[in-house]
Amino acid sequence: MPEEQNQEAPAKKGLPAMLITIIITAVVAAGVSFLVIMTLGSNLVSPEPQKQEQQTIVPADIKAVLIQPGSMYTFMLKGGKSVVVVDSLSFKVGSDQCRASIAEKKDEILDAIQQIFLRKESTELGTAAGIELLKMQVKDAVNQITGFIGEKEKFGVVNVFMYIKAISSVE
Numbered sequence: 001m002p003e004e005q006n007q008e009a010p011a012k013k014g015l016p017a018m019l020i021t022i023i024i025t026a027v028v029a030a031g032v033s034f035l036v037i038m039t040l041g042s043n044l045v046s047p048e049p050q051k052q053e054q055q056t057i058v059p060a061d062i063k064a065v066l067i068q069p070g071s072m073y074t075f076m077l078k079g080g081k082s083v084v085v086v087d088s089l090s091f092k093v094g095s096d097q098c099r100a101s102i103a104e105k106k107d108e109i110l111d112a113i114q115q116i117f118l119r120k121e122s123t124e125l126g127t128a129a130g131i132e133l134l135k136m137q138v139k140d141a142v143n144q145i146t147g148f149i150g151e152k153e154k155f156g157v158v159n160v161f162m163y164i165k166a167i168s169s170v171e
Contacts, residue, residue, distance in 0.1 A: 062095065062096060067089035067090075082170065088163045112141040139157045143157050
C-alpha cells in the first residue's frame with residue numbers, strides 16, 4: 001500500500017504543472033493571434049493611395065419631379081389631331097445639383113418635351129419600344145438642358161418615369 005501512495009503523489013504533482021503549461025500556451029496563442037489580427041486589420045483599414053484613385057464615385061439616386069402625379073399635362077402629337085395626357089413625370093438623377101437644375105429650368109424642359117411629342121404619332125406611343133424611345137429622348141433632352149453631358153452624364157438624369165394617362169384624337 002505505501003507503494004501505491006508514492007505513485008499517486010508524483011501524478012498529483014504533475015497535474016498542476018501540466019495545467020500551468022496549458023494556460024501559458026493558451027495565453028501566448030491568444031496574444032499572438034491578437035497581434036496578427038491587429039497587423040492585418042490595420043493594413044485593410046488604410047488602403048494604398050493608388051487603390052483609392054482607382055475607385056469610382058457611385059452617384060446617389062435622387063428623385064426629381066417635373067410633373068406632379070395628377071397634374072394631367074397635355075401635349076399635342078404630330079399633325080395636331082391627337083394629344084397625349086401625361087399624368088406624372090419624374091426622374092432618377094445622380095446629384096442634388098441636377099435636381100436643382102431641373103427645378104430651375106422647368107419651362108425649358110417642358111418646351112423640349114413638347115417638341116419631342118410633336119414629332120411622335122399616336123401609333124408610336126402605343127408600343128413598349130415607342131415608350132422606351134420616348135423616355136430615352138426625354139432623358140437626353142433634360143441632360144442636354146441641364147448640362148450633364150459627357151463625363152458628367154452619370155450625375156444627370158439616370159432614369160425617366162413617365163405615366164401616360166391617355167392618347168386621344170381631338171377632331
